[in-house]
Amino acid sequence: MSSTPFTFSMGGEAGYGIASTGLSFSKLAMRSGYYCYTYLEYPSLIRGGHNVFLTSFSRLPVGGTYRTIDFLVALNHETVDRHLDNIAKGGILMHDGTQKLSLPAGKSVHYIDIPFMGIARKLGAILLRDMVAMGASVAMLGGSFDVLEEIIREEFVKKGEDAIRTNIDAAKAGFVHATKHFSPAIRKILTPIKSDKKMIINGNEATAFGGLAAGLQFAAIYPMTPTSNILHVLAPLQEEYGLVYKQPEDEISAINMAIGASFAGARSMVATSGGGFCLMTEGLGLAGITETPIVIIEGMRGAPATGLPTWTEQGDLQFMLHAHQGEFPRIVLAPGDAEEAFHLTMEAFNLADRYQTPVIVLIDKLICESFQSFKPFEYDKYKIDQGKITYDVIKNYQRYGLSADGISLRAPAGTGNHVMENSDEHDTFGFSSEEIEVRNAQMKKRMTKLLTCAKRESTEPKLYGPAKADLTVVGWGSTKGAVLEALKELPKVNFLHLNWISPFPSEAVAKHLKKAKKLVNIELNYSGQLGNIIAEKTGIRIEDNILKCDGRPFYPEELVSELKKRL
Amino acid sequence: MSSTPFTFSMGGEAGYGIASTGLSFSKLAMRSGYYCYTYLEYPSLIRGGHNVFLTSFSRLPVGGTYRTIDFLVALNHETVDRHLDNIAKGGILMHDGTQKLSLPAGKSVHYIDIPFMGIARKLGAILLRDMVAMGASVAMLGGSFDVLEEIIREEFVKKGEDAIRTNIDAAKAGFVHATKHFSPAIRKILTPIKSDKKMIINGNEATAFGGLAAGLQFAAIYPMTPTSNILHVLAPLQEEYGLVYKQPEDEISAINMAIGASFAGARSMVATSGGGFCLMTEGLGLAGITETPIVIIEGMRGAPATGLPTWTEQGDLQFMLHAHQGEFPRIVLAPGDAEEAFHLTMEAFNLADRYQTPVIVLIDKLICESFQSFKPFEYDKYKIDQGKITYDVIKNYQRYGLSADGISLRAPAGTGNHVMENSDEHDTFGFSSEEIEVRNAQMKKRMTKLLTCAKRESTEPKLYGPAKADLTVVGWGSTKGAVLEALKELPKVNFLHLNWISPFPSEAVAKHLKKAKKLVNIELNYSGQLGNIIAEKTGIRIEDNILKCDGRPFYPEELVSELKKRL
Amino acid sequence: MKTTEELLTPVSCNWCTGCGNFGIWTAFKKAAVEKDWNNYNTALVAGIGCHGHILNFLNLTSFEGLHGRAIPVASGLKLANHKLNVFVFTGDGDCLSEGGNHFIHAARRNQNITVILHDNAVYGLTTGQTSPRSPKGYVSKSTPFGNIEEPLSPLPLALSAGATFVARAYEGDIEHLKEMIIRANAHHGFSVIQVLQPCVTFNHVYTHIFYQQNIYKLGREHNISDKSAAFAKAFEWGLNKIPVGVIYESGQPSYEELTPLLKTGTLVSRKSKKRNLDKLFDKLR
Amino acid sequence: MKTTEELLTPVSCNWCTGCGNFGIWTAFKKAAVEKDWNNYNTALVAGIGCHGHILNFLNLTSFEGLHGRAIPVASGLKLANHKLNVFVFTGDGDCLSEGGNHFIHAARRNQNITVILHDNAVYGLTTGQTSPRSPKGYVSKSTPFGNIEEPLSPLPLALSAGATFVARAYEGDIEHLKEMIIRANAHHGFSVIQVLQPCVTFNHVYTHIFYQQNIYKLGREHNISDKSAAFAKAFEWGLNKIPVGVIYESGQPSYEELTPLLKTGTLVSRKSKKRNLDKLFDKLR
Numbered sequence A, B: 001m002s003s004t005p006f007t008f009s010m011g012g013e014a015g016y017g018i019a020s021t022g023l024s025f026s027k028l029a030m031r032s033g034y035y036c037y038t039y040l041e042y043p044s045l046i047r048g049g050h051n052v053f054l055t056s057f058s059r060l061p062v063g064g065t066y067r068t069i070d071f072l073v074a075l076n077h078e079t080v081d082r083h084l085d086n087i088a089k090g091g092i093l094m095h096d097g098t099q100k101l102s103l104p105a106g107k108s109v110h111y112i113d114i115p116f117m118g119i120a121r122k123l124g125a126i127l128l129r130d131m132v133a134m135g136a137s138v139a140m141l142g143g144s145f146d147v148l149e150e151i152i153r154e155e156f157v158k159k160g161e162d163a164i165r166t167n168i169d170a171a172k173a174g175f176v177h178a179t180k181h182f183s184p185a186i187r188k189i190l191t192p193i194k195s196d197k198k199m200i201i202n203g204n205e206a207t208a209f210g211g212l213a214a215g216l217q218f219a220a221i222y223p224m225t226p227t228s229n230i231l232h233v234l235a236p237l238q239e240e241y242g243l244v245y246k247q248p249e250d251e252i253s254a255i256n257m258a259i260g261a262s263f264a265g266a267r268s269m270v271a272t273s274g275g276g277f278c279l280m281t282e283g284l285g286l287a288g289i290t291e292t293p294i295v296i297i298e299g300m301r302g303a304p305a306t307g308l309p310t311w312t313e314q315g316d317l318q319f320m321l322h323a324h325q326g327e328f329p330r331i332v333l334a335p336g337d338a339e340e341a342f343h344l345t346m347e348a349f350n351l352a353d354r355y356q357t358p359v360i361v362l363i364d365k366l367i368c369e370s371f372q373s374f375k376p377f378e379y380d381k382y383k384i385d386q387g388k389i390t391y392d393v394i395k396n397y398q399r400y401g402l403s404a405d406g407i408s409l410r411a412p413a414g415t416g417n418h419v420m421e422n423s424d425e426h427d428t429f430g431f432s433s434e435e436i437e438v439r440n441a442q443m444k445k446r447m448t449k450l451l452t453c454a455k456r457e458s459t460e461p462k463l464y465g466p467a468k469a470d471l472t473v474v475g476w477g478s479t480k481g482a483v484l485e486a487l488k489e490l491p492k493v494n495f496l497h498l499n500w501i502s503p504f505p506s507e508a509v510a511k512h513l514k515k516a517k518k519l520v521n522i523e524l525n526y527s528g529q530l531g532n533i534i535a536e537k538t539g540i541r542i543e544d545n546i547l548k549c550d551g552r553p554f555y556p557e558e559l560v561s562e563l564k565k566r567l
Numbered sequence C, D: 001m002k003t004t005e006e007l008l009t010p011v012s013c014n015w016c017t018g019c020g021n022f023g024i025w026t027a028f029k030k031a032a033v034e035k036d037w038n039n040y041n042t043a044l045v046a047g048i049g050c051h052g053h054i055l056n057f058l059n060l061t062s063f064e065g066l067h068g069r070a071i072p073v074a075s076g077l078k079l080a081n082h083k084l085n086v087f088v089f090t091g092d093g094d095c096l097s098e099g100g101n102h103f104i105h106a107a108r109r110n111q112n113i114t115v116i117l118h119d120n121a122v123y124g125l126t127t128g129q130t131s132p133r134s135p136k137g138y139v140s141k142s143t144p145f146g147n148i149e150e151p152l153s154p155l156p157l158a159l160s161a162g163a164t165f166v167a168r169a170y171e172g173d174i175e176h177l178k179e180m181i182i183r184a185n186a187h188h189g190f191s192v193i194q195v196l197q198p199c200v201t202f203n204h205v206y207t208h209i210f211y212q213q214n215i216y217k218l219g220r221e222h223n224i225s226d227k228s229a230a231f232a233k234a235f236e237w238g239l240n241k242i243p244v245g246v247i248y249e250s251g252q253p254s255y256e257e258l259t260p261l262l263k264t265g266t267l268v269s270r271k272s273k274k275r276n277l278d279k280l281f282d283k284l285r
Ligand SMILES: Cc1ncc(C[n+]2csc(CCOP(=O)(O)OP(=O)(O)O)c2C)c(N)n1
Pocket: B222, B223, B224, B225, B251, B275, B276, B279, B306, C048, C049, C050, C051, C052, C066, C067, C090, C091, C092, C093, C094, C095, C118, C120, C122, C123, C124, C125, C126, C131
């Protein structure tokens, strides 16, 4: 593929900091002027398993991770076993000959033998191995050592001058060794070029930052892969940005704390994954019936149960729509990448306040933990909107007063009003009631908010690619990146991407689907849940599906070949 | 309506035992040869609220509660306020004139004034009031005092001869007073007649008995309306029937205990309502991925959250299908009345064992707490089927061995096999694994069980009424009774009733729907959830809905009038 | 509030006649009037059970949550606005069974909230099942052959978990209970009052008479800052020896006092505002 | 099992080098060989965390449950087949945070199961956040400014809740830990061993050296049937004063012993069979 990014990868055993090396490499590529996308694979173990990162970089934005590796650094046997087959024809495999990895002959791969271990040992620590490999790789890609040095300097600044020095030395040694012994094989692929200002961010950071921008005041997060990193981002920023992060005893507590904080008027959120969300389902409906705004970040992973804790999946979609007994309005957003996660999280806080109801932002391990480069996010236009809220004393205040749009005037606790929020069905004042008229009025009031939301917000899916196409791909959430990459090769295919799931944009979706010549639904789950929802909401069943739920994302190459079959 | 049952009702403040009076009255009707259906309404309070029972009885089976009351006993003001309008033209209202209830003139109602309070006071206790009223009512309906005496005797046997005497005296006093003063108004409507042997049972009892018949060994139930009564039935039977009932600290514990007991080989179940089910959602998927058989009884009530704790609703249907992250096979059954609850609960235990997966029996307050008379349940043909299970030591035992039907050989703990059940994705032995092939094989194996189930079991909905009809009503679960009552008046309407929800009988449903001239979907929830599922599974959207979610059941009269509009 | 009448709502009280919840309600209203707890400075949270109905009868800002989950709601509320007096009304089932985990963790965190534990040793609202407070041998619908579990002692549990104020009171002694409520609220940190509350409908063991006959007030000789004495008193239970009064109080700083951000004012006093992310974005280069 | 080799599985151990879980694993294998725990008489349950991986390395019947929920699975398992030795492997996060409620209630019920609490005072598997056992001031990703909560003491909590056997051991002393495991299992009732387990990767406070320097073995002078002495020892923690050994043991009957039905054999020994309901139906007339 002509526009295909270059994919660099490094693999080794867990516990050697492959993830942070991946981020450093990505920064290097970015500072050299390239866009990149870095995907991490690791098992649910602290040490002993296999870790790998893949960075695809290009002059143009890159939205997904490629399977075909142009340059692989193998720090152990397993890297070779697992990834050799994915090396591109004519690609490079860098290894340490002294490790005697079994490298099959006959493969059209250039082997570059760098004594990582020897060099690292000479410099005093085996752990420096990755840095040596990094230096050597940068050299082989024609990258700038200055940029690398700058990045190492920043990364180790907290560890002191010594750490900086040894790491720079290690990188330098690798760089020099490679330049000296393999200069004919060097590919000028990382040579610094001029380009726009960019940043690299993963979905967890984007979500946390979205919350910060939106005036988040209280977050209760119990650690859980893949969203733990949201708490790691927020916790150190508490004082400077004026928010409270609380690690609760469990997820039940998390959501109830957030509800309590919101009752006091604070913008509140929780973050978790499917298992923790299960424990929040009761609280979700509590927020629904008490009309308490909260934002819930749900990061999907391989399921059910503990499942595949460090792998990706889109298996929780229908669960999000139906969690909790009975019915209440819920807003479900499903960003397609970190940038959308940022914007939709910001929006989520406004929506929660505006419609006084829980808002779920549904992401997955792929979005949460993959690093992608973007132009700095544009959020000038964002304004905090707290909806119908008062801090004044209102005569005869009624927390659940009726109104045409279903939204009542909210007064936080402590404002002098007698505010009563109630998990029992209640009258307009909040007092428990089981009367038919009261029940019907409140039920209707709550459900009307969803209609109001559908009317007022722009929930339409986005169509990428040509307006007229031979094949229309339908998808949601994190498949966006891989599909858009694939579309670069397929000019006659377009892509309908949904990032609003509830209220569901039934009409807009139906309109697009009816226009399509041929349809295929793409999801990272077993049964095609978006397809199910579309059938439910529009009556249109997309018969053709590309589904996968082995924990791995879609790769652009596999999509290209799957989609070509349909053209 | 010609075939319409006679409806007797009594209302008074909570705490006066209206519910047990209702059951006594029903037994009386039944022993006099009539079928009956007794519906209870009470608030979520122990005292102080308003309680009422309605018993509809007839020579033919009665499946639902009628709104129109033929004979109302008002023990307090509220009864008059709330129910006077529902008294049939020419109906009877029995009251105590000394209470000075405001009885509107001009209503074509016969007032029967019985000094309940005075008589009760004379006999020594205000609490006897209900018994006086009961005696008087039986007299006015031409019932047999002997039958009433027998019932009182049985009911108070545990309280001793004194209690029996006073209560019989009270009933007698009422009976005599009524006979003496109102003999012209007596209607011979409860005169004993010859008829088949019958019994009266509510859904909670039926479910508990279903479990007992099916060899239930372990039940962990945390109290929650409307299913608490299941534990009240099981707890005293533990020793005699050889099962353990355990009240756990919470519902999370309940489901995990049941899973643990099942892992040891015991037939296990839990019972709860929506809120408790929320807390079980994580355990549900645990049973799914570990392939541990369990039976979950979910009794729906007004929702969301605490909602309307003592009122009915069918709002949890889609939640049952999607609770828990990701996907795994689940079986969801939705009995239409106590008899179906009995049979489907028995069946649930076989299904859980056969497919090694959780089975949900979805009922609601209406089924749980309404008493209905039936011929004694026929369960001779039922056989316990534990599916693929072994107690022998198997060489190279693999808990999750692959097979064409997706079902592996199960060995309980303690059988000498190394049995490993694992909430992480796992290989055939149960060891944690994140490999693509392993994941795909296990995911497919699990999901195949649902296909196997769909093939092997008869999941088809039942069509009631004429094969060809002008209007086809579609419904599920507890609406069955009211719809069948309504159909008695509507010979050109038929009714497609679903009691298997997952695996969903898509083909059978589609076939019926396509044949229908005109369709209407009936549900006790806000959005028509069965309609949503039908649209998802068959592509057919039933545009016309009769929905209600005010906590009250459908009444045959209201359905008749709603359905007539459509003919 | 200035008078107990101001504290009333249009909803009329619907507990059973003679229910111990009436005493708690009365004592709380008296305390509220004495300390002027009102809709500016106070918020209440309750769980689900007969106890929780109390919110319908008090004209004070309140949140009726889920069964077992009142404490975490109160925790979040307090963190967001620590100037509020935050009271939790909870039952023995609510607090010790469904919500046991929150109880010990709120105690551990030493959050400055007051937990009023309506201990009727039974599940009232669900019609009388055995609770973690029911005595061994207790016969109910859930334990028809007698309870085989030892009751849980909430106060030693709270002490073990780190509570800094624990007290016990009998609802029938309204003045004493009122004092306890005021003292618990005045305490800076997690406070719990186990209120002995007869359920006249379902619990025929722990009756009004039982408590009247078996409680005694802790006197001066009891050193409320001695933790092992506190454990001894907290465990004490039985004929003629159910101590009531403050059992333990210590002066550690509360969670809110230790949270640096809250030193300068409540979280909600800084209104939610859009933040600039330039600095954060800069680090992503 | 007859040898520790028989206890191995094809899965190779994947804890970090130096992890304290190795000691627990070794001590458990030794105990299993000494007492011949095998697939007829033993079943293991674990929670989710580094500790839970242990099930993959033991050739014994086991159930890996959900985070925080190992204990109730073990409770159900034990009630269904009380002839099995039932062990729970749980972490400080698993047992005391997510699963705190089950811990106190299983202790209260005095179910005859043994809880082996891998206490590394940190959330290992989720990469090192502060746990309820982390010391005050502890700096981690979740408490970058230092932990402001007091750590929870699991043994006083268990004692308060009603546990009848509580012990503490350091994983580095394998013989001692093995003894503790055997004694806990021999005890008839709820037993818990708090195992001091260094997490070499994330917890740099409670290291091997820290424990080696600060633990001491309880001697004869400690009366294990004295509950208040037990509380004192269970709370003891700090420089040179972390007692290890059996802290408390008492002889109340276990829940299984008190359950009448189980006197005649295990629940599963009566195979599930269809029951006749005539008698029950008769009452419905
Ligand atoms: C999750 C959940 N489980 C169960 C219930 C049912 N329920 C309501 S109140 C209650 C127990 C009440 O006992 P307690 O907390 O002691 O309150 P009391 O009525 O005695 O004041 C239960 C089990 C519920 N509402 N929610």
